[in-house]
Amino acid sequence: MNNDMKRIVLIFLLSLSGLVLTARGKFVVERVYISTDKDCYVAGDYVGCSAFCFDVSDGARHLSDFSSIVYLELVSADGVAQKEKIALIEGRGSGLIKLSPELPSGNYYLVAYTKQNINESGFIPSGKMLSIFNVFSTERVKGSAPADEKVAPKSEDYLPNSIDLEVLVDIDNSKISLLNHTGESAMVSVSVFHDDSLSSLPEYSIVDFYNGLKHTNFGDIYSADRADYEGEVIEVLSDARGKDLLLSFVGHCSDLYVSTVDSSGHAFFYTRNIYGENDAILQVCAENPSEKSRHEIVSPFIGYYGYSIPKLSISEDMEERLILRGMGMQTVKRFGGDTLADGLFLRPSAILNNPDKKYILDDYTRFATMTEVFVEYIPEVSIRKENGSSDLSVLVEDYMGQPYYSHFSSLVLIDGVPIQNRETVLSYDQALVKEIDVYTHSYLFANHLYNGIISIKTFKENLPSFSLENNVTIANFNGALYPQSLTWSKIKDFDSYPDLRQTIYWHPSVTILPKGSFNFEFMFPKYEGAFEIVVEGITSSGEAIYYKQHIK
């Protein structure tokens, strides 16, 4: 074989191996990094989280546009203490975790993963270590015991700051500027917090996460089952095999989903991201609503807790600092400090946002019954008698905007929950109703076509005084955390606020344009102390950014 031939065969083999590799990794391999506002808390505190979900399947590190949900578990040596979700938009997401006030003191591991990771063989979630002290209880996580000696402060030597980012602090005017010296956008989280040296945990930043990736062996992904592409895929176990199930959420008028229960009793609901704590309503689409059936939402969490977590050291010299922390946590709760959080961008709902007709009942004469309300001032809805029972029909518009009645039934929602028995709608107490929205078009939910939608909203938005049918199951559903920042911009308006905040500025998703800057103001709390600013994130090409500076 001459040299040319040898070269061709070599390239051929290399190319073939490339193909094999591509075929092996045909599913997206993801890894999640969570940055937090600090690494030490008291039970009852809020933990500011910023999620960076990376697609590492091609050896590169760029934000993944695949998964839409990150699953978080707060794990101690005792087991999984809390489970949360963060919604992702193009690889980024955030949320405030409210730590349970009953958490025992200890070190916890905050692990994060996506459903793609669950499909990866040998995957063990990783994350960030947090110290949590309970200032009201002496209960400790297994293995945590008071130390006899003073706890050694953590080393001040850590990573050098990124040269790509410059931080200018103007203490006199309480202003900070972040200057991005790169020619790329920088996506970072920014935290300014009280540095009271309570935590003795080693520093862990996005740079460590990146270094860890170099030594990670990625497992084969054997499936992409029910990956959370558009939003969370919710799995339900039901005994209504072969029937269609409706999934809705009390107070969420845009979130109605339909799925068929398969022969093994599973139904999968492909949802957009659902936020907050909710009552999920599961019901069978049946002609006979009194037919009983049982449904259960399957937990998507791994629940693994076999990690090696260092013990938390507690010493007497921490007392004063812990008292200050405890008071800070309580004042936030007592004085509604948590209501000062700023809401960040949510993925919008694509449907049922703008009703064709909206009736605020207080704008009209209040009638005694719902039947009168519909008859007297909602011309788009007619009450029809069919086989001895009442039905509500919506006058829908055709292609050219001409109204007509169709033979398909309409959908009636009260606070987002489909009500199949129309008699119960008509006998509902109208005094509880704030608004009736009418959608005069046909809507499709999976294979269910509804000829117009009547969406009844109550003042309380929680379906008050309504007796649900026998075929309904109510389940607690914790959706994604609402993305929020704690910039405390409104705190200036509250002079009497006993300001003992530990985190004085937290923004989980700041984007700084190439060669651009991000400027913000902060306010020192009403106690003396040392503070620290930490900025971490990535550039659009995936380079890590880390910057830490003491503010005195």
Added chain:
Amino acid sequence: MKKTLIIILLVLTSVSFLYSQSKEVYDYYMDNASYNAVLYRGRIKTPLNFRYQGTPFAYTEDFTQGKLFYNGKEYYDVWLNINSYTDELEVRYSPDRQNQTIVLEKKLVKYFIVNDKKFEYIAGKSIPDGFYEILHDGKSDLIKKNKKMLIEEENLTRNKIFMSSNSYYILLNGIYYPVKGKSAFAKCFKERKKDIKRVSRQFSSLRSDDKDAYYITIFTQGCNQ
């Protein structure tokens, strides 16, 4: 032998580069989700219930598979069509589901590509809000707005006809300039007047046959965009 190996090598290499991992996973997801996918929930368009000539759609009544970026997610091989009469993007789970055509929330459509034509939803600018076809995307953009109007013939037949009209715009330094003829190009790119005139004369036959091609040629060759 050498030639055969080179061909195999080229084929394999190109396949390996073209192989899109996210597309593979996306397909898997959509196969599982089928019509339960979030994309296929929404307001549906009832079919037109009268006889008409022409089409309310921009090009053809047939739905074609295309790529769509909607509500922050990419969707591939979606059966879609642009309705120029209502200025709405319509999608179907499969082409045979004619009675289940879903109208997407236009504000959430970033772009879609169908038959190698790219459309974007443009709103809040100096031009009317709506879907625009991106004819050329370079140093500056050339875009087109197709509108359909329903006309009823004033004779005994009372035929209903969808009539088409196009408007063109140049997007230069953030400003939209309407294009009503070749002079609009000369107005935007004064320094290239001679080239615009030359290209316009050279391709004058396109002016009546294919206005899109005529304007694109002037824009790319005459204006050097």
